[in-house]
Amino acid sequence: MKKSFFPLLPIVILGLLLWQPGLAVSGARNGLILWANVILPTLLPFMLCSGAIVALGGVPLLVRPFFPVLSRLFSMSVSGCYVFLSGLLCGYPMGAKTCSEFLDSQMISPEEGRLLLAVSNHPSPMFLLGYAAAATLPSMTAPLLISVYLPVIPIALAGKYIYHVSLSSLKQPSALNKFSFDESLMNSVETMVKIGGYVMLFSIAAIFIQTLSPLSEKSSSFILGITEITTGIHAVSKSWPSETAGAVLAFITAFGGISGIFQTKSVLKNAGLSIRHYVLWKICHGTLSCGTFILLSQTEALASLLPL
Structure with a gap:
Protein backbone atom coordinates (compact mmCIF):
# COMPACT_ATOMS: atom_id res chain seq x y z
CA MET A 1 0.00 0.00 0.00
CA LYS A 2 2.86 2.37 0.83
CA LYS A 3 4.53 1.61 -2.51
CA SER A 4 1.36 2.47 -4.39
CA PHE A 5 0.30 5.51 -2.37
CA PHE A 6 3.41 7.54 -1.58
CA PRO A 7 4.68 7.88 -5.18
CA LEU A 8 1.18 9.03 -6.14
CA LEU A 9 1.04 11.77 -3.49
CA PRO A 10 3.74 14.06 -4.93
CA ILE A 11 2.24 13.60 -8.39
CA VAL A 12 -1.13 14.81 -7.10
CA ILE A 13 0.52 17.75 -5.33
CA LEU A 14 2.46 18.67 -8.46
CA GLY A 15 -0.77 18.54 -10.45
CA LEU A 16 -2.43 20.95 -8.01
CA LEU A 17 0.50 23.35 -8.20
CA LEU A 18 0.41 23.34 -12.01
CA TRP A 19 -3.39 23.68 -12.03
CA GLN A 20 -3.48 26.65 -9.64
CA PRO A 21 -0.02 28.30 -9.70
CA GLY A 22 -1.45 31.59 -8.48
CA LEU A 23 -2.76 29.98 -5.29
CA ALA A 24 0.58 28.26 -4.73
CA VAL A 25 2.47 31.55 -5.07
CA SER A 26 0.02 33.35 -2.77
CA GLY A 27 0.25 30.62 -0.12
CA ALA A 28 4.05 30.55 -0.29
CA ARG A 29 4.14 34.34 0.05
CA ASN A 30 1.84 34.23 3.09
CA GLY A 31 3.99 31.59 4.74
CA LEU A 32 7.24 33.43 4.15
CA ILE A 33 5.75 36.72 5.42
CA LEU A 34 4.56 34.95 8.57
CA TRP A 35 7.99 33.39 9.03
CA ALA A 36 9.90 36.65 8.45
CA ASN A 37 7.61 38.96 10.44
CA VAL A 38 6.63 36.75 13.37
CA ILE A 39 8.56 33.49 13.76
CA LEU A 40 12.11 34.58 12.88
CA PRO A 41 12.33 37.70 15.10
CA THR A 42 10.69 35.99 18.08
CA LEU A 43 12.35 32.57 17.98
CA LEU A 44 15.90 33.17 16.71
CA PRO A 45 17.00 35.40 19.65
CA PHE A 46 15.69 32.78 22.09
CA MET A 47 17.71 30.08 20.34
CA LEU A 48 20.91 32.12 20.51
CA CYS A 49 20.41 33.04 24.16
CA SER A 50 19.57 29.46 25.05
CA GLY A 51 22.77 28.18 23.45
CA ALA A 52 24.85 30.72 25.36
CA ILE A 53 23.15 29.94 28.70
CA VAL A 54 23.74 26.21 28.32
CA ALA A 55 27.32 26.58 27.12
CA LEU A 56 28.31 28.94 29.93
CA GLY A 57 26.75 26.81 32.67
CA GLY A 58 23.88 29.16 33.51
CA VAL A 59 21.14 26.51 33.59
CA PRO A 60 21.20 25.87 37.39
CA LEU A 61 21.04 29.59 38.15
CA LEU A 62 18.14 30.18 35.79
CA VAL A 63 15.93 27.30 36.99
CA ARG A 64 16.76 27.59 40.71
CA PRO A 65 13.38 29.17 41.68
CA PHE A 66 11.40 26.45 39.86
CA PHE A 67 13.49 23.35 40.49
CA PRO A 68 12.12 22.39 43.94
CA VAL A 69 8.54 22.28 42.66
CA LEU A 70 9.19 20.66 39.29
CA SER A 71 11.59 18.05 40.64
CA VAL A 78 17.88 20.68 36.65
CA SER A 79 18.44 20.30 32.91
CA GLY A 80 14.92 18.90 32.48
CA CYS A 81 13.48 21.95 34.22
CA TYR A 82 15.27 24.17 31.73
CA VAL A 83 13.89 22.18 28.79
CA PHE A 84 10.40 22.40 30.27
CA LEU A 85 10.56 26.16 30.87
CA SER A 86 12.13 26.96 27.49
CA GLY A 87 9.42 25.00 25.70
CA LEU A 88 6.71 26.66 27.76
CA LEU A 89 7.92 30.22 27.18
CA CYS A 90 9.49 30.16 23.71
CA GLY A 91 6.94 28.19 21.68
CA TYR A 92 7.16 25.55 18.94
CA PRO A 93 9.56 23.85 18.36
CA MET A 94 12.02 25.25 20.93
CA GLY A 95 11.13 22.70 23.60
CA ALA A 96 11.66 19.74 21.28
CA LYS A 97 14.93 21.19 19.96
CA THR A 98 16.34 21.73 23.45
CA CYS A 99 15.14 18.29 24.57
CA SER A 100 16.86 16.63 21.61
CA GLU A 101 20.13 18.51 22.16
CA PHE A 102 20.19 17.77 25.90
CA LEU A 103 19.51 14.09 25.28
CA ASP A 104 22.25 13.89 22.66
CA SER A 105 24.64 15.56 25.13
CA GLN A 106 23.54 13.16 27.91
CA MET A 107 22.39 16.04 30.10
CA ILE A 108 19.06 14.24 30.63
CA SER A 109 18.20 10.54 30.71
CA PRO A 110 16.27 8.84 27.87
CA GLU A 111 13.27 8.39 30.19
CA GLU A 112 13.22 12.06 31.10
CA GLY A 113 13.69 13.00 27.44
CA ARG A 114 10.53 11.10 26.48
CA LEU A 115 8.61 12.82 29.26
CA LEU A 116 9.89 16.25 28.28
CA LEU A 117 9.00 15.78 24.62
CA ALA A 118 5.41 15.16 25.73
CA VAL A 119 5.15 18.32 27.86
CA SER A 120 7.69 20.84 26.53
CA ASN A 121 6.38 21.83 23.11
CA HIS A 122 3.59 24.39 23.26
CA PRO A 123 2.46 27.67 21.72
CA SER A 124 4.18 30.48 23.57
CA PRO A 125 2.23 32.90 25.83
CA MET A 126 3.24 35.71 23.46
CA PHE A 127 1.56 33.87 20.58
CA LEU A 128 -1.62 33.21 22.56
CA LEU A 129 -1.82 36.73 24.01
CA GLY A 130 -0.97 38.40 20.72
CA TYR A 131 -1.98 36.40 17.68
CA ALA A 132 -4.65 34.10 19.11
CA ALA A 133 -6.26 36.64 21.45
CA ALA A 134 -6.49 39.19 18.62
CA ALA A 135 -8.66 36.76 16.64
CA THR A 136 -11.07 36.03 19.49
CA LEU A 137 -13.21 37.89 21.99
CA PRO A 138 -11.29 39.50 24.88
CA SER A 139 -13.30 37.41 27.34
CA MET A 140 -11.81 34.25 25.81
CA THR A 141 -8.17 35.14 26.46
CA ALA A 142 -7.89 33.98 30.06
CA PRO A 143 -9.89 30.74 29.55
CA LEU A 144 -7.79 29.97 26.45
CA LEU A 145 -4.51 30.40 28.35
CA ILE A 146 -5.74 28.22 31.23
CA SER A 147 -7.09 25.59 28.85
CA VAL A 148 -3.80 25.26 26.96
CA TYR A 149 -1.41 25.21 29.92
CA LEU A 150 -3.37 23.57 32.76
CA PRO A 151 -3.54 20.11 31.06
CA VAL A 152 0.27 20.05 31.07
CA ILE A 153 0.09 18.97 34.73
CA PRO A 154 -1.92 15.73 34.28
CA ILE A 155 -0.02 14.93 31.06
CA ALA A 156 3.33 15.32 32.86
CA LEU A 157 2.13 13.12 35.72
CA ALA A 158 0.95 10.47 33.25
CA GLY A 159 4.22 10.66 31.30
CA LYS A 160 6.23 10.33 34.52
CA TYR A 161 4.38 7.10 35.29
CA ILE A 162 4.44 5.68 31.73
CA TYR A 163 8.14 6.38 31.13
CA HIS A 164 9.21 5.42 34.69
CA VAL A 165 10.92 8.73 35.44
CA SER A 166 12.29 8.85 38.98
CA LEU A 167 14.55 11.05 41.08
CA SER A 168 17.28 8.40 40.91
CA SER A 169 17.76 9.05 37.19
CA LEU A 170 18.38 12.80 37.53
CA LYS A 171 21.57 14.15 35.98
CA GLN A 172 23.51 17.27 36.85
CA PRO A 173 24.03 19.84 34.07
CA SER A 174 27.50 20.71 32.90
CA ALA A 175 28.86 23.59 30.89
CA LEU A 176 30.34 22.92 27.49
CA ASN A 177 34.10 23.13 27.10
CA LYS A 178 33.86 26.00 24.68
CA PHE A 179 31.23 28.21 23.15
CA SER A 180 31.35 29.45 19.60
CA PHE A 181 28.83 32.13 18.73
CA ASP A 182 29.34 31.45 15.01
CA GLU A 183 28.50 27.75 15.43
CA SER A 184 25.48 28.57 17.58
CA LEU A 185 24.32 31.13 15.03
CA MET A 186 24.66 28.73 12.10
CA ASN A 187 22.87 25.96 14.00
CA SER A 188 20.02 28.33 14.86
CA VAL A 189 19.81 29.66 11.30
CA GLU A 190 19.67 26.10 9.94
CA THR A 191 16.77 25.33 12.27
CA MET A 192 14.98 28.54 11.30
CA VAL A 193 15.35 27.71 7.59
CA LYS A 194 13.77 24.29 8.20
CA ILE A 195 10.91 25.89 10.11
CA GLY A 196 10.43 28.47 7.36
CA GLY A 197 10.25 25.76 4.72
CA TYR A 198 7.53 23.86 6.58
CA VAL A 199 5.60 27.07 7.30
CA MET A 200 5.68 27.90 3.58
CA LEU A 201 4.59 24.41 2.49
CA PHE A 202 1.71 24.23 4.92
CA SER A 203 0.64 27.78 4.12
CA ILE A 204 0.27 26.62 0.50
CA ALA A 205 -1.81 23.67 1.74
CA ALA A 206 -3.91 26.04 3.85
CA ILE A 207 -4.78 28.34 0.96
CA PHE A 208 -5.75 25.36 -1.21
CA ILE A 209 -8.05 24.13 1.57
CA GLN A 210 -9.58 27.58 1.95
CA THR A 211 -10.22 27.94 -1.77
CA LEU A 212 -11.01 24.44 -3.02
CA SER A 213 -12.53 22.59 -0.09
CA PRO A 214 -16.05 21.25 -0.86
CA LEU A 215 -16.81 20.95 2.87
CA SER A 216 -18.79 23.37 4.97
CA GLU A 217 -17.16 26.53 6.27
CA LYS A 218 -16.95 25.11 9.80
CA SER A 219 -15.40 21.83 8.67
CA SER A 220 -12.92 23.59 6.40
CA SER A 221 -11.84 25.96 9.19
CA PHE A 222 -11.28 23.03 11.55
CA ILE A 223 -9.17 21.23 8.92
CA LEU A 224 -7.21 24.46 8.46
CA GLY A 225 -6.52 24.58 12.19
CA ILE A 226 -5.37 20.96 12.22
CA THR A 227 -3.11 21.71 9.26
CA GLU A 228 -1.59 25.05 10.29
CA ILE A 229 -2.71 26.87 13.43
CA THR A 230 -2.02 30.49 12.47
CA THR A 231 -4.36 30.37 9.48
CA GLY A 232 -6.80 28.10 11.30
CA ILE A 233 -7.22 30.46 14.26
CA HIS A 234 -8.67 33.25 12.14
CA ALA A 235 -10.79 30.84 10.10
CA VAL A 236 -12.30 29.22 13.21
CA SER A 237 -12.99 32.55 14.91
CA LYS A 238 -14.92 33.73 11.82
CA SER A 239 -16.75 30.48 11.04
CA TRP A 240 -17.83 29.19 14.45
CA PRO A 241 -20.17 30.86 16.95
CA SER A 242 -18.37 32.37 19.92
CA GLU A 243 -19.81 29.74 22.29
CA THR A 244 -17.96 26.91 20.55
CA ALA A 245 -15.10 28.73 18.79
CA GLY A 246 -13.10 28.93 22.02
CA ALA A 247 -13.24 25.18 22.58
CA VAL A 248 -12.15 24.49 18.99
CA LEU A 249 -9.33 27.03 19.30
CA ALA A 250 -8.19 25.41 22.54
CA PHE A 251 -7.89 22.06 20.77
CA ILE A 252 -6.02 23.27 17.68
CA THR A 253 -3.59 25.53 19.59
CA ALA A 254 -2.73 22.77 22.07
CA PHE A 255 -2.41 20.22 19.26
CA GLY A 256 -0.11 22.53 17.30
CA GLY A 257 -1.12 21.46 13.81
CA ILE A 258 0.46 19.05 11.36
CA SER A 259 2.90 21.80 10.43
CA GLY A 260 4.05 21.89 14.05
CA ILE A 261 4.53 18.12 14.02
CA PHE A 262 6.77 18.31 10.95
CA GLN A 263 8.73 21.20 12.50
CA THR A 264 9.20 19.14 15.65
CA LYS A 265 10.35 16.10 13.69
CA SER A 266 12.93 18.23 11.88
CA VAL A 267 14.68 19.26 15.12
CA LEU A 268 14.77 15.87 16.87
CA LYS A 269 17.92 14.76 14.99
CA ASN A 270 17.64 11.02 15.71
CA ALA A 271 17.86 11.47 19.47
CA GLY A 272 15.84 8.35 20.23
CA LEU A 273 12.62 10.31 20.66
CA SER A 274 9.43 8.98 19.07
CA ILE A 275 7.41 11.35 16.92
CA ARG A 276 4.51 8.88 17.14
CA HIS A 277 4.44 9.19 20.91
CA TYR A 278 4.61 12.97 20.50
CA VAL A 279 1.57 13.02 18.21
CA LEU A 280 -0.44 10.87 20.63
CA TRP A 281 0.45 13.18 23.51
CA LYS A 282 -0.56 16.25 21.47
CA ILE A 283 -3.93 14.69 20.65
CA CYS A 284 -4.45 14.01 24.37
CA HIS A 285 -3.37 17.55 25.17
CA GLY A 286 -5.75 19.04 22.60
CA THR A 287 -8.65 16.95 23.90
CA LEU A 288 -7.97 17.95 27.51
CA SER A 289 -7.65 21.60 26.51
CA CYS A 290 -10.98 21.50 24.67
CA GLY A 291 -12.68 19.86 27.67
CA THR A 292 -11.11 22.36 30.07
CA PHE A 293 -12.35 25.31 28.02
CA ILE A 294 -15.89 23.88 27.93
CA LEU A 295 -15.80 23.32 31.70
CA LEU A 296 -14.57 26.86 32.33
CA SER A 297 -17.27 28.28 30.06
CA GLN A 298 -20.01 26.34 31.81
CA THR A 299 -18.68 27.36 35.22
CA GLU A 300 -18.64 31.00 34.19
CA ALA A 301 -22.17 30.71 32.79
CA LEU A 302 -23.44 29.13 36.02
CA ALA A 303 -21.70 31.79 38.10
CA SER A 304 -23.41 34.54 36.11
CA LEU A 305 -26.82 32.99 36.89
CA LEU A 306 -26.27 32.86 40.64
CA PRO A 307 -27.63 35.78 42.69
CA LEU A 308 -25.09 38.12 44.20
Whole structure:
Protein backbone atom coordinates (compact mmCIF):
# COMPACT_ATOMS: atom_id res chain seq x y z
CA MET A 1 0.00 0.00 0.00
CA LYS A 2 2.86 2.37 0.83
CA LYS A 3 4.53 1.61 -2.51
CA SER A 4 1.36 2.47 -4.39
CA PHE A 5 0.30 5.51 -2.37
CA PHE A 6 3.41 7.54 -1.58
CA PRO A 7 4.68 7.88 -5.18
CA LEU A 8 1.18 9.03 -6.14
CA LEU A 9 1.04 11.77 -3.49
CA PRO A 10 3.74 14.06 -4.93
CA ILE A 11 2.24 13.60 -8.39
CA VAL A 12 -1.13 14.81 -7.10
CA ILE A 13 0.52 17.75 -5.33
CA LEU A 14 2.46 18.67 -8.46
CA GLY A 15 -0.77 18.54 -10.45
CA LEU A 16 -2.43 20.95 -8.01
CA LEU A 17 0.50 23.35 -8.20
CA LEU A 18 0.41 23.34 -12.01
CA TRP A 19 -3.39 23.68 -12.03
CA GLN A 20 -3.48 26.65 -9.64
CA PRO A 21 -0.02 28.30 -9.70
CA GLY A 22 -1.45 31.59 -8.48
CA LEU A 23 -2.76 29.98 -5.29
CA ALA A 24 0.58 28.26 -4.73
CA VAL A 25 2.47 31.55 -5.07
CA SER A 26 0.02 33.35 -2.77
CA GLY A 27 0.25 30.62 -0.12
CA ALA A 28 4.05 30.55 -0.29
CA ARG A 29 4.14 34.34 0.05
CA ASN A 30 1.84 34.23 3.09
CA GLY A 31 3.99 31.59 4.74
CA LEU A 32 7.24 33.43 4.15
CA ILE A 33 5.75 36.72 5.42
CA LEU A 34 4.56 34.95 8.57
CA TRP A 35 7.99 33.39 9.03
CA ALA A 36 9.90 36.65 8.45
CA ASN A 37 7.61 38.96 10.44
CA VAL A 38 6.63 36.75 13.37
CA ILE A 39 8.56 33.49 13.76
CA LEU A 40 12.11 34.58 12.88
CA PRO A 41 12.33 37.70 15.10
CA THR A 42 10.69 35.99 18.08
CA LEU A 43 12.35 32.57 17.98
CA LEU A 44 15.90 33.17 16.71
CA PRO A 45 17.00 35.40 19.65
CA PHE A 46 15.69 32.78 22.09
CA MET A 47 17.71 30.08 20.34
CA LEU A 48 20.91 32.12 20.51
CA CYS A 49 20.41 33.04 24.16
CA SER A 50 19.57 29.46 25.05
CA GLY A 51 22.77 28.18 23.45
CA ALA A 52 24.85 30.72 25.36
CA ILE A 53 23.15 29.94 28.70
CA VAL A 54 23.74 26.21 28.32
CA ALA A 55 27.32 26.58 27.12
CA LEU A 56 28.31 28.94 29.93
CA GLY A 57 26.75 26.81 32.67
CA GLY A 58 23.88 29.16 33.51
CA VAL A 59 21.14 26.51 33.59
CA PRO A 60 21.20 25.87 37.39
CA LEU A 61 21.04 29.59 38.15
CA LEU A 62 18.14 30.18 35.79
CA VAL A 63 15.93 27.30 36.99
CA ARG A 64 16.76 27.59 40.71
CA PRO A 65 13.38 29.17 41.68
CA PHE A 66 11.40 26.45 39.86
CA PHE A 67 13.49 23.35 40.49
CA PRO A 68 12.12 22.39 43.94
CA VAL A 69 8.54 22.28 42.66
CA LEU A 70 9.19 20.66 39.29
CA SER A 71 11.59 18.05 40.64
CA ARG A 72 9.19 16.99 43.40
CA LEU A 73 6.07 17.02 41.24
CA PHE A 74 7.42 15.65 37.93
CA SER A 75 10.83 14.19 38.94
CA MET A 76 12.62 16.58 36.59
CA SER A 77 16.35 17.21 36.76
CA VAL A 78 17.88 20.68 36.65
CA SER A 79 18.44 20.30 32.91
CA GLY A 80 14.92 18.90 32.48
CA CYS A 81 13.48 21.95 34.22
CA TYR A 82 15.27 24.17 31.73
CA VAL A 83 13.89 22.18 28.79
CA PHE A 84 10.40 22.40 30.27
CA LEU A 85 10.56 26.16 30.87
CA SER A 86 12.13 26.96 27.49
CA GLY A 87 9.42 25.00 25.70
CA LEU A 88 6.71 26.66 27.76
CA LEU A 89 7.92 30.22 27.18
CA CYS A 90 9.49 30.16 23.71
CA GLY A 91 6.94 28.19 21.68
CA TYR A 92 7.16 25.55 18.94
CA PRO A 93 9.56 23.85 18.36
CA MET A 94 12.02 25.25 20.93
CA GLY A 95 11.13 22.70 23.60
CA ALA A 96 11.66 19.74 21.28
CA LYS A 97 14.93 21.19 19.96
CA THR A 98 16.34 21.73 23.45
CA CYS A 99 15.14 18.29 24.57
CA SER A 100 16.86 16.63 21.61
CA GLU A 101 20.13 18.51 22.16
CA PHE A 102 20.19 17.77 25.90
CA LEU A 103 19.51 14.09 25.28
CA ASP A 104 22.25 13.89 22.66
CA SER A 105 24.64 15.56 25.13
CA GLN A 106 23.54 13.16 27.91
CA MET A 107 22.39 16.04 30.10
CA ILE A 108 19.06 14.24 30.63
CA SER A 109 18.20 10.54 30.71
CA PRO A 110 16.27 8.84 27.87
CA GLU A 111 13.27 8.39 30.19
CA GLU A 112 13.22 12.06 31.10
CA GLY A 113 13.69 13.00 27.44
CA ARG A 114 10.53 11.10 26.48
CA LEU A 115 8.61 12.82 29.26
CA LEU A 116 9.89 16.25 28.28
CA LEU A 117 9.00 15.78 24.62
CA ALA A 118 5.41 15.16 25.73
CA VAL A 119 5.15 18.32 27.86
CA SER A 120 7.69 20.84 26.53
CA ASN A 121 6.38 21.83 23.11
CA HIS A 122 3.59 24.39 23.26
CA PRO A 123 2.46 27.67 21.72
CA SER A 124 4.18 30.48 23.57
CA PRO A 125 2.23 32.90 25.83
CA MET A 126 3.24 35.71 23.46
CA PHE A 127 1.56 33.87 20.58
CA LEU A 128 -1.62 33.21 22.56
CA LEU A 129 -1.82 36.73 24.01
CA GLY A 130 -0.97 38.40 20.72
CA TYR A 131 -1.98 36.40 17.68
CA ALA A 132 -4.65 34.10 19.11
CA ALA A 133 -6.26 36.64 21.45
CA ALA A 134 -6.49 39.19 18.62
CA ALA A 135 -8.66 36.76 16.64
CA THR A 136 -11.07 36.03 19.49
CA LEU A 137 -13.21 37.89 21.99
CA PRO A 138 -11.29 39.50 24.88
CA SER A 139 -13.30 37.41 27.34
CA MET A 140 -11.81 34.25 25.81
CA THR A 141 -8.17 35.14 26.46
CA ALA A 142 -7.89 33.98 30.06
CA PRO A 143 -9.89 30.74 29.55
CA LEU A 144 -7.79 29.97 26.45
CA LEU A 145 -4.51 30.40 28.35
CA ILE A 146 -5.74 28.22 31.23
CA SER A 147 -7.09 25.59 28.85
CA VAL A 148 -3.80 25.26 26.96
CA TYR A 149 -1.41 25.21 29.92
CA LEU A 150 -3.37 23.57 32.76
CA PRO A 151 -3.54 20.11 31.06
CA VAL A 152 0.27 20.05 31.07
CA ILE A 153 0.09 18.97 34.73
CA PRO A 154 -1.92 15.73 34.28
CA ILE A 155 -0.02 14.93 31.06
CA ALA A 156 3.33 15.32 32.86
CA LEU A 157 2.13 13.12 35.72
CA ALA A 158 0.95 10.47 33.25
CA GLY A 159 4.22 10.66 31.30
CA LYS A 160 6.23 10.33 34.52
CA TYR A 161 4.38 7.10 35.29
CA ILE A 162 4.44 5.68 31.73
CA TYR A 163 8.14 6.38 31.13
CA HIS A 164 9.21 5.42 34.69
CA VAL A 165 10.92 8.73 35.44
CA SER A 166 12.29 8.85 38.98
CA LEU A 167 14.55 11.05 41.08
CA SER A 168 17.28 8.40 40.91
CA SER A 169 17.76 9.05 37.19
CA LEU A 170 18.38 12.80 37.53
CA LYS A 171 21.57 14.15 35.98
CA GLN A 172 23.51 17.27 36.85
CA PRO A 173 24.03 19.84 34.07
CA SER A 174 27.50 20.71 32.90
CA ALA A 175 28.86 23.59 30.89
CA LEU A 176 30.34 22.92 27.49
CA ASN A 177 34.10 23.13 27.10
CA LYS A 178 33.86 26.00 24.68
CA PHE A 179 31.23 28.21 23.15
CA SER A 180 31.35 29.45 19.60
CA PHE A 181 28.83 32.13 18.73
CA ASP A 182 29.34 31.45 15.01
CA GLU A 183 28.50 27.75 15.43
CA SER A 184 25.48 28.57 17.58
CA LEU A 185 24.32 31.13 15.03
CA MET A 186 24.66 28.73 12.10
CA ASN A 187 22.87 25.96 14.00
CA SER A 188 20.02 28.33 14.86
CA VAL A 189 19.81 29.66 11.30
CA GLU A 190 19.67 26.10 9.94
CA THR A 191 16.77 25.33 12.27
CA MET A 192 14.98 28.54 11.30
CA VAL A 193 15.35 27.71 7.59
CA LYS A 194 13.77 24.29 8.20
CA ILE A 195 10.91 25.89 10.11
CA GLY A 196 10.43 28.47 7.36
CA GLY A 197 10.25 25.76 4.72
CA TYR A 198 7.53 23.86 6.58
CA VAL A 199 5.60 27.07 7.30
CA MET A 200 5.68 27.90 3.58
CA LEU A 201 4.59 24.41 2.49
CA PHE A 202 1.71 24.23 4.92
CA SER A 203 0.64 27.78 4.12
CA ILE A 204 0.27 26.62 0.50
CA ALA A 205 -1.81 23.67 1.74
CA ALA A 206 -3.91 26.04 3.85
CA ILE A 207 -4.78 28.34 0.96
CA PHE A 208 -5.75 25.36 -1.21
CA ILE A 209 -8.05 24.13 1.57
CA GLN A 210 -9.58 27.58 1.95
CA THR A 211 -10.22 27.94 -1.77
CA LEU A 212 -11.01 24.44 -3.02
CA SER A 213 -12.53 22.59 -0.09
CA PRO A 214 -16.05 21.25 -0.86
CA LEU A 215 -16.81 20.95 2.87
CA SER A 216 -18.79 23.37 4.97
CA GLU A 217 -17.16 26.53 6.27
CA LYS A 218 -16.95 25.11 9.80
CA SER A 219 -15.40 21.83 8.67
CA SER A 220 -12.92 23.59 6.40
CA SER A 221 -11.84 25.96 9.19
CA PHE A 222 -11.28 23.03 11.55
CA ILE A 223 -9.17 21.23 8.92
CA LEU A 224 -7.21 24.46 8.46
CA GLY A 225 -6.52 24.58 12.19
CA ILE A 226 -5.37 20.96 12.22
CA THR A 227 -3.11 21.71 9.26
CA GLU A 228 -1.59 25.05 10.29
CA ILE A 229 -2.71 26.87 13.43
CA THR A 230 -2.02 30.49 12.47
CA THR A 231 -4.36 30.37 9.48
CA GLY A 232 -6.80 28.10 11.30
CA ILE A 233 -7.22 30.46 14.26
CA HIS A 234 -8.67 33.25 12.14
CA ALA A 235 -10.79 30.84 10.10
CA VAL A 236 -12.30 29.22 13.21
CA SER A 237 -12.99 32.55 14.91
CA LYS A 238 -14.92 33.73 11.82
CA SER A 239 -16.75 30.48 11.04
CA TRP A 240 -17.83 29.19 14.45
CA PRO A 241 -20.17 30.86 16.95
CA SER A 242 -18.37 32.37 19.92
CA GLU A 243 -19.81 29.74 22.29
CA THR A 244 -17.96 26.91 20.55
CA ALA A 245 -15.10 28.73 18.79
CA GLY A 246 -13.10 28.93 22.02
CA ALA A 247 -13.24 25.18 22.58
CA VAL A 248 -12.15 24.49 18.99
CA LEU A 249 -9.33 27.03 19.30
CA ALA A 250 -8.19 25.41 22.54
CA PHE A 251 -7.89 22.06 20.77
CA ILE A 252 -6.02 23.27 17.68
CA THR A 253 -3.59 25.53 19.59
CA ALA A 254 -2.73 22.77 22.07
CA PHE A 255 -2.41 20.22 19.26
CA GLY A 256 -0.11 22.53 17.30
CA GLY A 257 -1.12 21.46 13.81
CA ILE A 258 0.46 19.05 11.36
CA SER A 259 2.90 21.80 10.43
CA GLY A 260 4.05 21.89 14.05
CA ILE A 261 4.53 18.12 14.02
CA PHE A 262 6.77 18.31 10.95
CA GLN A 263 8.73 21.20 12.50
CA THR A 264 9.20 19.14 15.65
CA LYS A 265 10.35 16.10 13.69
CA SER A 266 12.93 18.23 11.88
CA VAL A 267 14.68 19.26 15.12
CA LEU A 268 14.77 15.87 16.87
CA LYS A 269 17.92 14.76 14.99
CA ASN A 270 17.64 11.02 15.71
CA ALA A 271 17.86 11.47 19.47
CA GLY A 272 15.84 8.35 20.23
CA LEU A 273 12.62 10.31 20.66
CA SER A 274 9.43 8.98 19.07
CA ILE A 275 7.41 11.35 16.92
CA ARG A 276 4.51 8.88 17.14
CA HIS A 277 4.44 9.19 20.91
CA TYR A 278 4.61 12.97 20.50
CA VAL A 279 1.57 13.02 18.21
CA LEU A 280 -0.44 10.87 20.63
CA TRP A 281 0.45 13.18 23.51
CA LYS A 282 -0.56 16.25 21.47
CA ILE A 283 -3.93 14.69 20.65
CA CYS A 284 -4.45 14.01 24.37
CA HIS A 285 -3.37 17.55 25.17
CA GLY A 286 -5.75 19.04 22.60
CA THR A 287 -8.65 16.95 23.90
CA LEU A 288 -7.97 17.95 27.51
CA SER A 289 -7.65 21.60 26.51
CA CYS A 290 -10.98 21.50 24.67
CA GLY A 291 -12.68 19.86 27.67
CA THR A 292 -11.11 22.36 30.07
CA PHE A 293 -12.35 25.31 28.02
CA ILE A 294 -15.89 23.88 27.93
CA LEU A 295 -15.80 23.32 31.70
CA LEU A 296 -14.57 26.86 32.33
CA SER A 297 -17.27 28.28 30.06
CA GLN A 298 -20.01 26.34 31.81
CA THR A 299 -18.68 27.36 35.22
CA GLU A 300 -18.64 31.00 34.19
CA ALA A 301 -22.17 30.71 32.79
CA LEU A 302 -23.44 29.13 36.02
CA ALA A 303 -21.70 31.79 38.10
CA SER A 304 -23.41 34.54 36.11
CA LEU A 305 -26.82 32.99 36.89
CA LEU A 306 -26.27 32.86 40.64
CA PRO A 307 -27.63 35.78 42.69
CA LEU A 308 -25.09 38.12 44.20
